[in-house]
Amino acid sequence: MYCPSTMLRRSLKPEIIESIPLLRKAKPKVWVEAYGCSASMADSEMISGLLKGAGYEIASKQSDGALNLIVTCSVKDTTEHRMVSRIKAMSKCGKPLVVAGCMPKADRAKVESLNSSASLLGPHSIENASAVVGSALAGNRLVMLEDSESDKINIPRVMLNPAVSMVEIASGCMSECTFCQTKIAKGWLRSYRVGDIIRQIRTDVEAGCKEVWLMSTDNGCYGKDVGTDLVELLNACCLVEGDFKIRLGMMNPMYLPGMLDRMASAFYENGKLFKFLHIPVESGSDRVLRKMRRGHTARTFMDAVEAFRSRIPEMSISTDIIVGFPSETEDDFRETLDLVERATPDIVNISRYGARPGTEAAKWKGSRISSQVAKERSERLHSFAKKVAKKRNSLWQGWQGEIIVDEMGKVTQGRNYAYKPVVLSNADQVLLGDRKRVQVYDFSNFSLKAMII
Numbered sequence: 001m002y003c004p005s006t007m008l009r010r011s012l013k014p015e016i017i018e019s020i021p022l023l024r025k026a027k028p029k030v031w032v033e034a035y036g037c038s039a040s041m042a043d044s045e046m047i048s049g050l051l052k053g054a055g056y057e058i059a060s061k062q063s064d065g066a067l068n069l070i071v072t073c074s075v076k077d078t079t080e081h082r083m084v085s086r087i088k089a090m091s092k093c094g095k096p097l098v099v100a101g102c103m104p105k106a107d108r109a110k111v112e113s114l115n116s117s118a119s120l121l122g123p124h125s126i127e128n129a130s131a132v133v134g135s136a137l138a139g140n141r142l143v144m145l146e147d148s149e150s151d152k153i154n155i156p157r158v159m160l161n162p163a164v165s166m167v168e169i170a171s172g173c174m175s176e177c178t179f180c181q182t183k184i185a186k187g188w189l190r191s192y193r194v195g196d197i198i199r200q201i202r203t204d205v206e207a208g209c210k211e212v213w214l215m216s217t218d219n220g221c222y223g224k225d226v227g228t229d230l231v232e233l234l235n236a237c238c239l240v241e242g243d244f245k246i247r248l249g250m251m252n253p254m255y256l257p258g259m260l261d262r263m264a265s266a267f268y269e270n271g272k273l274f275k276f277l278h279i280p281v282e283s284g285s286d287r288v289l290r291k292m293r294r295g296h297t298a299r300t301f302m303d304a305v306e307a308f309r310s311r312i313p314e315m316s317i318s319t320d321i322i323v324g325f326p327s328e329t330e331d332d333f334r335e336t337l338d339l340v341e342r343a344t345p346d347i348v349n350i351s352r353y354g355a356r357p358g359t360e361a362a363k364w365k366g367s368r369i370s371s372q373v374a375k376e377r378s379e380r381l382h383s384f385a386k387k388v389a390k391k392r393n394s395l396w397q398g399w400q401g402e403i404i405v406d407e408m409g410k411v412t413q414g415r416n417y418a419y420k421p422v423v424l425s426n427a428d429q430v431l432l433g434d435r436k437r438v439q440v441y442d443f444s445n446f447s448l449k450a451m452i453i
Helices: 004-011 038-053 077-092 102-106 108-114 126-137 182-186 194-206 230-237 257-269 286-292 298-311 330-343 371-394
Strands: 029-034 067-072 097-101 119-121 164-168 211-215 245-248 276-278 316-323 347-352 400-408 412-415 421-424 435-443 448-452
Touching: 029 038, 038 067, 038 097, 038 126, 038 164, 038 211, 067 077, 067 102, 067 126, 077 097, 077 108, 097 102, 097 126, 102 108, 102 182, 119 126, 164 194, 194 211, 194 230, 211 230, 230 245, 230 257, 245 276, 257 298, 298 316, 298 330, 316 330, 316 371, 330 371, 347 371, 371 435, 421 435
Parallel strands: 029 067, 067 097, 097 119, 164 211, 211 245, 276 316, 316 347, 421 448
Antiparallel strands: 400 412, 400 435, 412 421, 435 448
């Protein structure tokens, strides 16, 4: 039935006024914090971007947030202990809590034992961030841990550092390491399309990013599920126009032999690539590496180091080592020390073995190394690795060249072409993302010290 009054109300509806944000009901602020690897940091950027796109404001301090969201990491015992502490602290404040990242996916029972009312968001479910947050704010617990069909690329982000673009190139991996919980959380390899990755890089460079970090669970196996490989991706990324450099993230050694010469050549020839590699060896003992089911030998690692350093002597090499893996003997440990001495890595990330729930090695209780022995070996390796790192850094004494300023806080720091951290002593009027010509006047085992010239 025709009703003039209804038609009148519709015709006078102030649509343009309704579109003005100030007249809409404001959504609460959300506090987001993240821990762990660069992939976790990138997840937090995307979660914040999705929430902002849904109308939420990202709180600048925790006390301002109506809800707390924590992006977790569970790769090590020490990291998990920190996650437990933070979840407990956030649970006590009385605000709704969302636990995101690897921990709820890899060990849901652990998270729920800490806070049974917390909403959960998996590392491959972040597109549901606004739904989970909205439900939690309404007092309803929502669990979204199933993997999405969507790739985590070209998603709106709130960048933690406007000079750095963190671009995920794949999710999951192909390895079956007996100690690693990450595979439980992130699953099998799924490489993202080269065109999508290039589009993300181009967008971020146009927005002013000076560093592009290519990252995934394991960059080394990128493309093996889609008929390409990492070298082809790197060459394509280097063709993107703009003033920026690319940092390649972690890649396991077992995938290097088939592309080693091509990759070393790509690093030598492409000025856009930071001369930096992160290749975790984990142990210098082939016996231990077999128990770890790493898929490579100590020789595989050394071949990679030699191939890159023969072309680029100043190439920065970062590696990871686990001390005290089940059944590790003193002879095994000495082989690790020997490998570090021969490879002279610039950075050694050292972890004492800790059994992670759900992993194969966690069942090997009879062959575990005592905490006292593991601690003693860790301290010996730390001491030796520091000497190696300091000697590597000494090679840069007096060097003059350009750095990209990518960190401003207690100190102002940049990176040179080998991704060496360069701390500036005269940083007045320096801005994030600036390129500055510097001269190194001192060094430590951690960084180079320089003055702008």
